[in-house]
Amino acid sequence: MKRRPGKGKTRNTGRRAFLRSLGKAAASVGAALVGGAGMFGHSSTGRAAVAKPAPPEIPGYDWNKHRWGYGIDANRCIGCLRCVEACKAENDVFLSAHHFRTWVERYVWLDGEERPRVDSHADPGNIAASGSEKQFRFDNRYRDEKVYKAFFVPKICNHCRHPSCVSVCPTGATFKTDDGAVLIDHSYCIGCQYCVQACPYGARFFDPRTHVTEKCTWCYHRITKGLKPACVEVCPVNARIFGDLNNQASDISKFLRENRVQVLKPETGNAPTCFYVGLDKEVS
Amino acid sequence: MTIVKYSEYGTRLYSGVYQQTAIVPGMPTHILRLLILLGAFLTTALAAKIFFTDESFYRYGHYRGAAPAELAVGDPQFRGPGYCQNCHTERHTQWNAGVHKVVKCEICHTPAADHPATGKGKLPIPADTVKLCTLCHEKMPSRPATQPQIVVKDHPYPHEDRLECITCHNPHAPSIGGLKPAVALAVECVGCHGADGKGVGAFPALVGRDAAYLKREMQKYKSGLRQNPMMTPLMKALSDRDIEELAKYYAAMGGASTEAPAAPGAADVQIAGLTAKCVGCHGAQGEGVGAFPHLAGKKTDYLIDQLKNYKSGVRQDPMMTPIAKGLTDEQIERLSHYYGKLGDKSAAAPPDAVAPPAASTAPVLLTVKCVGCHGAQGQGMGAFPAIAGKEIAYIVDQLKNYKSGVRDNPMMSPIAKSLSDEDIEKLAEYYALLKTE
Missing domain, CATH: 1.10.760.10 (Cytochrome c-like domain)
Known part of the structure; x- marks a missing residue:
């Protein structure tokens, strides 16, 4: 059937408006049912009606005063992997090369090759160089090659502002805190691993010991005590930067002011709060 | 409205039902049943939701509001250099002044956690420093050029022997970068003063000496105020800046050996303090080592004479002369008596037994x-x-x-x-x- 231009558009808008009003009605009914506290946590209409609840009871810490951000200067990274080992020690992460909350990738273009060769500490060659899956080091496999360009890129959970992992979680086990961290409530995690699939950055893994999903917490037990995450604490070249975006004098604010930064995979719309300097077009 | 249905045998079905449904006119019974079922289900679900959902759920969003506080619990493992400073003040000061201050204590020594509170004891001191240091300093194409790096096999030290990095480099204050690094300079010192600068044999300890003292003495050699066939040419080759770097380097190394601060001229110097100057070359029991003659068993008078000859300049030797000049007459006598007596005890050993079996x-x-x-x-x-x-x-x-x-x-x-x-x-x-x- 031939459609008249303009007509279809009007019809579509009508349908959308109808669905939207239906959603709003359902939301308000729902809100009324549970006493207005906001049965639909994501619904702005439900939450606007009540005062902001008191922040979680963390001694000496008010999450309303902070908005954390993370920076990575790939130009500085020397690939010593102290961050990966520190993270494991600090957070009791499963000690294997294939389970990690943060990692470092090596990008190497050899002379005449179009695509970079990429490996991380979990690469078999690097495991062999370390001699153990409990310690990490990069081997020197390109020592005698003609290298056109090469660098390291530290990776970590991006603690996105629109985290797709949180969107897919069926139980509310993973969530975004008001101070910016994406965390996992292990007592609510059912281990379905939808979030592992949903994360565009591969930042999550399934812990074979506890059968729940694991990820970077920005060392939430450290940052709420005024410390830096372990990976930032140990980095000997300041390739990792952490701080409060609310504080203009913080390391991260300085980093964002003084550098032209970018994020990984901006096309996903995840809006990471992990900002990079020194990436190349192939890094994603 | 009455609808009567009959079965195929003529039996009338639903006869009474239609009187009940009269409340909702026009609604078939099976739809009403479905609605009732749905209502029951929703009620149960809502009740379950109210009873089983955690109290704090939805407090901040679609998650358990108590979770963030729970995740914030836990003691940090990495305590930071400030924590280490409380006890290891001296080491911290040295480390903090050097280029390695970016390499925090716990990178090499593992996280402190509750050390030293619990019975965990000391934190490990890395044994394989070649493996540890090359984590950052092995030359690799992907490392930024600003990072100090070495090609391990070409590094100017005998790696075949797995000489540890810390033999030459002080891990807490490695002088990397700068003008002429003290470490590179110190290569010329280690042969005689020992890899750790603690002195070898007749060669005195350098570590732990006052930087000003080292600087002054090195400048004396350079200017010719002090003369020594080995030190003089070495020091003349150094710039004032080099001398200062070296002096600072050895002063910072710390850990002075016990013999280093022996106060010269102290009246009650023990014999052990005196023989410290002899044993390096003449052996722990004065038995002689290689080309160095035995002392044990020599006549006391002979030893006194020869030491005095060295002291007065009658006999000349680049090693013995300065040592003898540093001895008082009383000390010469005590030493000679000591070695003379030693010989009586070990008279059975032929005095030349340990001398190298050289052709001539x-x-x-x-x-x-x-x-x-x-x-x-x-x-x-x-x-x-x-x-x-x-x-x-x-x-x-x-x-x-x-x-x-x-x-x-x-x-x-x-x-x-x-x-x-x-x-x-x-x-x-x-x-x-x-x-x-």
């Missing part, structure tokens, strides 16, 4: 110039190569190269120049044979 005595005397750096048996020490077992022709060639100036070295050149061609050949033969003995 001549090369043995010549080796006095070599053993300080290349070791009593020519086995090499620290950065100084082994010479025992090398080809005769090679040793001859190299010594002649030093002599003629083809090869240049502040230590080897003056020594080689003082040797005749005959001496060179004897020495070469001596060391070439030493290996097989």
Whole structure:
């Protein structure tokens, strides 16, 4: 059937408006049912009606005063992997090369090759160089090659502002805190691993010991005590930067002011709060 | 409205039902049943939701509001350098002044956690420093050029022997970068003063000495106020800046050996303090080592005479003269008595038993110039190569190269120049044979 231009558009808008009003009605009914506290946590209409609840009871810490951000200067990274080992020690992460909350990738273009060769500490060659899956080091496999360009890129959970992992979680086990961290409530995690699939950055893994999903917490037990995450604490070249975006004098604010930064995979719309300097077009 | 249905046998079905549904006119019974079922289900679900959902759920969003506080619990494992400073103040000061202050304590020593509160004891001191240091300093194409890196196999130290990095580098204050790094300079010191700067034999300890003292003495050698065949040419080759760097380096190394701060001229110096100057070359019991003669069993009067000769300058020797000059007459007597008595006890041992079985005595005397750096048996020490077992022709060639100036070295050149061609050949033969003995 031939459609008249303009007509279809009007019809579509009508349908959308109808669905939207239906959603709003359902939301308000729902809100009324549970006493207005906001049965639909994501619904702005439900939450606007009540005062902001008191922040979680963390001694000496008010999450309303902070908005954390993370920076990575790939130009500085020397690939010593102290961050990966520190993270494991600090957070009791499963000690294997294939389970990690943060990692470092090596990008190497050899002379005449179009695509970079990429490996991380979990690469078999690097495991062999370390001699153990409990310690990490990069081997020197390109020592005698003609290298056109090469660098390291530290990776970590991006603690996105629109985290797709949180969107897919069926139980509310993973969530975004008001101070910016994406965390996992292990007592609510059912281990379905939808979030592992949903994360565009591969930042999550399934812990074979506890059968729940694991990820970077920005060392939430450290940052709420005024410390830096372990990976930032140990980095000997300041390739990792952490701080409060609310504080203009913080390391991260300085980093964002003084550098032209970018994020990984901006096309996903995840809006990471992990900002990079020194990436190349192939890094994603 | 009445609808009556009959079965195929003519029985009337639903007869009473239609009177009940009259409340909702027009709604078939099965729909009403469905609605009732749905209502029951929703009620149950809502009740379950109210009863089973955590109280704090939805407090901040679609998650348990108590979770963030739970995740914030936990003691940090990495405590930071400030924590270490509380006890390891001195080390912290040294570390904090150096280029390695970006490498925090816990990177190498593992996280402190509750050390030292619990019975965990000391944190580990890394044993394999080659493996540890190359994590950051091995030359790799992907490392930024600003990072100090070494090609491990080409690094100017004998890695075949797995010499640890910390032999030359102080991990807490490695002088990397800057003008001429003290570490590179110190290579010229380690042969005689030991890899750790704690002194070898007659060569005094440098570590733990006051930086000002070291600087002053080195400048004396440079200006000629103090004279020594080994120190003078070395110091003349250094700039004032180098001297300062070296002085700071050794002063910062700390850990002074017990013999270093021996107060000169103290009346009650123990005999052990005195013999410390002898044992390095003459052996712990004065039995003699390599080219160095035995002292034990020598006549006391002979020892007194010779020491006094060295002191007065009647007898000259680059090693003995300064040592003897540092002794009072009383100390000379005490030492001589000590070694004289030692001989009585070990009289059974023939005095020459440990002397090297050299073909002639001549090369043995010549080796006095070599053993300080290349070791009593020519086995090499620290950065100084082994010479025992090398080809005769090679040793001859190299010594002649030093002599003629083809090869240049502040230590080897003056020594080689003082040797005749005959001496060179004897020495070469001596060391070439030493290996097989």
